[in-house]
Amino acid sequence: MGKTKKDKQSPHIVRAAGTVTYRYSDGGEIEVCVIHRPRYNDWSWPKGKLNANESLFHAAVRETAEETGYDVMLQSPIGFVSYPLGTHGEDTSFMPLPLASRCAPDTDITSAIASDIKIKQVTYWTAQCIGEPDTSLYTWRESTFLHATRATNDETDEVRWVSIDEAIKLLTRDDDKNIARNFARRIAQHSITNASTIILVRNAQCISAKKWEGHPIDRPLTPQGAAQAFALLPELSSYLPSRLYATNALRVVSTLAPWKQATGENIRILTVEDDTASRYHERTYTVTSPRHIRPQSNDCLYALGEVLEYALGGPHRTSVFAATRRQLAQMSQTLSQFAENECVASQLRRALNSKKSLKHAEALALTIVPSPDASQGCTILNAMKVKPIVF
Numbered sequence: 001m002g003k004t005k006k007d008k009q010s011p012h013i014v015r016a017a018g019t020v021t022y023r024y025s026d027g028g029e030i031e032v033c034v035i036h037r038p039r040y041n042d043w044s045w046p047k048g049k050l051n052a053n054e055s056l057f058h059a060a061v062r063e064t065a066e067e068t069g070y071d072v073m074l075q076s077p078i079g080f081v082s083y084p085l086g087t088h089g090e091d092t093s094f095m096p097l098p099l100a101s102r103c104a105p106d107t108d109i110t111s112a113i114a115s116d117i118k119i120k121q122v123t124y125w126t127a128q129c130i131g132e133p134d135t136s137l138y139t140w141r142e143s144t145f146l147h148a149t150r151a152t153n154d155e156t157d158e159v160r161w162v163s164i165d166e167a168i169k170l171l172t173r174d175d176d177k178n179i180a181r182n183f184a185r186r187i188a189q190h191s192i193t194n195a196s197t198i199i200l201v202r203n204a205q206c207i208s209a210k211k212w213e214g215h216p217i218d219r220p221l222t223p224q225g226a227a228q229a230f231a232l233l234p235e236l237s238s239y240l241p242s243r244l245y246a247t248n249a250l251r252v253v254s255t256l257a258p259w260k261q262a263t264g265e266n267i268r269i270l271t272v273e274d275d276t277a278s279r280y281h282e283r284t285y286t287v288t289s290p291r292h293i294r295p296q297s298n299d300c301l302y303a304l305g306e307v308l309e310y311a312l313g314g315p316h317r318t319s320v321f322a323a324t325r326r327q328l329a330q331m332s333q334t335l336s337q338f339a340e341n342e343c344v345a346s347q348l349r350r351a352l353n354s355k356k357s358l359k360h361a362e363a364l365a366l367t368i369v370p371s372p373d374a375s376q377g378c379t380i381l382n383a384m385k386v387k388p389i390v391f
Contacts, residue, residue: 012117012118012119013118013119013121014049014085014118014119014120014121015049015050015056015121015123016047016048016049016050016059016063016120016121016122016123017047017048017050017056017057017059017060017063017122017123017124017125018045018046018047018048018060018063018064018122018123018124018125019045019046019047019060019061019063019064019072019074019124019125019126019127020032020045020078020124020125020126020127020179020180020183021033021046021064021068021070021072021127021128021129022126022127022128022129022183022193023128023129023161025161029163030163030164030187030193031161031162031163032161032162032163032164032167032180032183033046033068033070033159033160033161034159034160034162034167034170034171035067035068035156035158035159035160036156036157036158036159036160037155037156037157038156038157039155040172042172042173043170043171043172043176044171044172044173044176045124045171045176045179046063046064046067046068046156047060047063047067047122047124048062048063048066048067048155049120053389053391054389055234055235055238055386055387055388055389056123057074057125057235057238057239057386058145058147058234058235058237058238060074060123060124060125060127060238061073061074061127061145061237061238062145062147064127065150066150066152066155067152067155067156067159068156068159069150069159070129071129071130071137071138071141072127072128072129072130073127073128073130073137073238073239073240073318074125074126074127074197074238074239075125075126075127075128075192075193075195075197075239075316075367076125076126076186076192076195076197076367076381076382077123077124077125077367077382077384078124078125078126078179078182078183078186078192079124079178079179079182080121080122080123080124081121081122081124081173081175081176081179082119082120082121082122083119083120083173083175084117084118084119084120085117085118085119085120124179126183126186126192126193128193128316130240137240139263140237140240140262140263140265141237141240143262143263144233144234144236144237144259144262144263145234145237145238146233146234146237147234164180164183164184167180168180168181186381190369190379190381191369192367192369192381193315193316194315194316194369195315195316195367195368195369195381196311196312196314196315196316196317196318196319196367196368196369197239197241197311197316197317197318197319197365197366197367197368198307198308198311198318198319198320198321198365198366198368199236199239199241199318199319199320199321199363199364199365199366199386200321200322200323200328200331200352200363200364200366201232201255201256201320201321201322201323201361201362201363202322202323202324202325202328202358202359202360202361202362202363203225203249203251203252203254203255203322203323203324203325203360203361204221204225204226204228204229204232204251204254204255204360204361205221205222205224205225205228205360205361206219206220206221206222206225206250206251207219207220207221207222216249217248217249217250218250219249219250219251220250220251220254221251221254221255224390225251225254225255225360225361226254227390228255228360228361228388228390229254229255229256229257229258229361230258231361231388231389231390232255232258232259232361232363232388233258233259233262235363235386235387235388236259236320239318239365240318241259241318241319241320242265242317242318242319243265243268243310243317243318243319243320244256244259244260244265244266244267244268244319244320244322245267245268245270245303245306245307245319245320245321245322246267246268246269246270246321246322246323247269247270247303247322247323247324247327248269248270248271249324251324252322252323252324253267253269253322255322255361256320256322259320270302270303270306300327300330300331301330301331301334303321303323303327304321304331304334304335307319307321308368308377308378311368311378312368312370312377312378320363325358328352328358329352329353331352332348332349332351332352332353333349335348335352335366335380336348336349338368338371338376338377338378338379338380339379339380340379340380340381340382344380344381344382344383347382347383348364348366348380348383351364351383351385352364358385359387361388361390362385362386362387362388363385363386364383364384364385364386365383365384365385365386366380366382366383367380367381367382367383368380368381369381
């Protein structure tokens with residue numbers, strides 16, 4: 001594959017990923033999965049360090065499978081934890097870092113660097129078990145994840161399904177307990193377990209318009225772009241999308257082609273006339289409030305309305321919507337109006353409006369829940385960038 005620049009990461013920071021994996025009991029109650037690690041004699045969430053050339057998303061799914069034996073699909077990021085490691089890279093029983101140092105995974109921890117202490121930064125997602133082994137989701141995971149997801153007995157000797165309250169009592173670290181409390185709070189505020197995910201994908205690299213003599217809509221991917229599209233496969237597999245949408249430019253559809261080839265899932269084509277206008281089978285999107293989509297102000301929003309309609313049509317639906325950079329920029333203002341707060345709105349505008357924010361084949365994973373006020377449609381709780389690793 002082609003080479004990309006490596007992320008600038010301090011040698012003092014050890015990145016890791018994990019999940020708050022949940023399921024529903026026979027009585028309909030939420031149960032979460034915690035593990036016991038004999039090496040440390042503690043109870044924790046399934047998590048682990050990133051392998052070489054691995055993303056946080058991929059590591060979260062892989063580590064959960066290895067430590068619990070369960071295949072999961074990611075839903076919403078739920079929190080970050082930072083703590084110092086021992087001299088040999090092992091977890092320690094030291095006090096957790098100050099709260100100010102744990103606000104985000106890329107925070108510069110000056111005091112740790114000055115004292116040459118390595119810091120482990122763990123990003124957690126909520127994740128749901130994907131069902132019985134004979135479901136199509138298992139088949140999709142096997143054909144798209146590009147890594148075996150199987151249990152290993154090296155680090156854990158017991159897996160328990162417990163209520164959230166029981167987990168708070170059982171978990172050893174205060175930071176892990178806080179992740180459980182945050183999960184409970186998000187359930188109370190937004191029914192986070194019913195949230196849906198929309199993954200907005202920018203098309204992979206294609207032949208430049210200056211070098212292409214055919215119709216603009218037919219510009220194909222370059223070899224680098226084909227590598228980017230393939231590298232997107234395991235990242236999408238972490239979420240296991242159930243529906244694919246793409247605007248009808250060849251470079252956009254080709255970006256999702258590896259997923260279609262691996263799973264047999266069809267790509268729903270949104271007919272687009274050019275980069276500044278689109279229509280979806282001449283369909284009208286109902287406007288019920290000032291915050292809803294107004295097709296008359298921007299025709300590209302017909303397509304976005306279709307994707308949102310699917311996402312809000314049922315619990316924990318995951319869809320992918322691939323488009324060009326200009327089309328994504330047209331959606332940014334509308335999406336930012338649905339943001340839970342100004343921080344999320346700012347993230348959306350920066351990621352979708354700036355020419356350099358989303359590079360080719362990069363994506364933005366949005367967590368969406370129905371708004372408490374039905375007239376306002378939906379609320380976007382967070383937006384997290386997905387970067388396929390091309391090497």
